[in-house]
Amino acid sequence: MAAHIEVRNVSFEYTVDSGRVLAIKDINFSVERSEFLCLLGPSGCGKTTILNILAGLLRPTSGDIRIGDAPISSNSHNRGVVFQDFSQLFPWRTARQNVEFGLEMRRVGKQERSETALEYLRLVGLEKFADVFPHQLSGGMQQRTAIARSLAYNPQVLLMDEPFAALDAMTRDDMQQLLTDVWQKTKKTVVYITHNVSEAVFLGDKVIVLNAHPGTVKTEIALDLPRPRDPLSESFVATQREVLRHLRS
Numbered sequence: 720m721a722a723h724i725e726v727r728n729v730s731f732e733y734t735v736d737s738g739r740v741l742a743i744k745d746i747n748f749s750v751e752r753s754e755f756l757c758l759l760g761p762s763g764c765g766k767t768t769i770l771n772i773l774a775g776l777l778r779p780t781s782g783d784i785r786i787g788d789a790p791i792s793s794n795s796h797n798r799g800v801v802f803q804d805f806s807q808l809f810p811w812r813t814a815r816q817n818v819e820f821g822l823e824m825r826r827v828g829k830q831e832r833s834e835t836a837l838e839y840l841r842l843v844g845l846e847k848f849a850d851v852f853p854h855q856l857s858g859g860m861q862q863r864t865a866i867a868r869s870l871a872y873n874p875q876v877l878l879m880d881e882p883f884a885a886l887d888a889m890t891r892d893d894m895q896q897l898l899t900d901v902w903q904k905t906k907k908t909v910v911y912i913t914h915n916v917s918e919a920v921f922l923g924d925k926v927i928v929l930n931a932h933p934g935t936v937k938t939e940i941a942l943d944l945p946r947p948r949d950p951l952s953e954s955f956v957a958t959q960r961e962v963l964r965h966l967r968s
Contacts (some may be wrong), residue, residue: 722749723908724773724876729782730933731768742768743934746782748927753906757913757923759966765934766912770880773910774800786876799869803881807865808853814840814864815849821872839867842901859890863897870905877902879911883918895921899946916966920958921948928965938965 729746732739743765750756758766771777772784775791775798784791786798799821801807808817818836827835840846843863853861862882869877883891895918902909913919919926920942928937940962944954 723752723754723787724750724910725783725785726769726773727783729769729772729779729784731765731772731777732780741933746934746936748936748939750908750910750925752908755902755909755911755922755924757911757919757926758929759913759916759919759926759962760929760934760937761914761931761966763934764929764931766914766929767880768934770800770878770910770912773876774798774878797875799872799874799877801862801865801869801877801879801882803884808861808868810853813850813852814845814856814867817853817864818868818871820868825872835871836867839871840864842870842904843867843897857890858886859894862886862894866898866901870901870907875908877907877909879909881912881914884913884915891918898922903946916959916962917950920944920955920962921950926962928962940965 726746726748730744731742733742734740746765746769748756758769760766768777772779773791791798809820812820815833815836818839819832822832822835837846837849840849843866845860845863845867848856848860853864856864865882883894886894899922911919911922913922923942926940926942928940929935930937942958944958949955
């Protein structure tokens with residue numbers, strides 16, 4: 720079966736006052752359907768650049784990306800995106816209205832929008848907060864709302880850029896477990912950006928470690944740990960050490 724996402728020889732340059740800077744160079748990887756891929760690396764390795772290219776927000780300088788059988792395009796609805804910043808939610812909309820937004824853009828009827836939004840808020844444990852505004856929600860609850868919004872219009876691929884980085888440690892742990900549960904229920908293909916080794920090992924089916932300046936693929940590691948994963952188990956700790964070894968070498 721063909722991979723769901725194919726990234727082949729992708730490079731990206733951006734312009735600064737002093738000239739052109741190569742951000743990523745000859746990036747190659749694939750993601751199978753329903754696979755959870757984590758991109759891991761130091762600051763400046765191009766993780767967010769890769770995600771923005773996958774989202775259609777940037778056009779690669781060279782190379783080719785396909786989702787399914789088609790090249791990516793900037794206006795495609797087959798990708799949902801969740802960012803780190805809580806301000807991604809519209810402050811004048813309730814949680815339910817935020818989740819409905821993508822459905823509105825697709826001209827889905829009002830009743831169906833409302834029912835679908837409530838379904839996905841229920842999936843992330845927020846059905847009782849459907850009519851609450853973002854400023855009345857905690858950071859973790861706002862990120863749950865953002866995840867529900869990204870899933871509500873049924874994209875093929877979920878792209879996530881360090882969505883839990885700004886959360887406290889306990890909330891982050893809870894959100895990682897929630898995301899695992901949601902992913903297992905929805906069977907989405909996920910590309911997840913992180914600089915946290917433990918998070919990558921907890922969430923991923925596969926981890927790609929990137930070098931920096933310019934960003935290149937250093938290694939690809941398949942994670943064969945059974946789910947649910949125990950961060951205190953010997954196998955989990957051993958896998959973290961393996962990933963760290965590649966990250967630091």
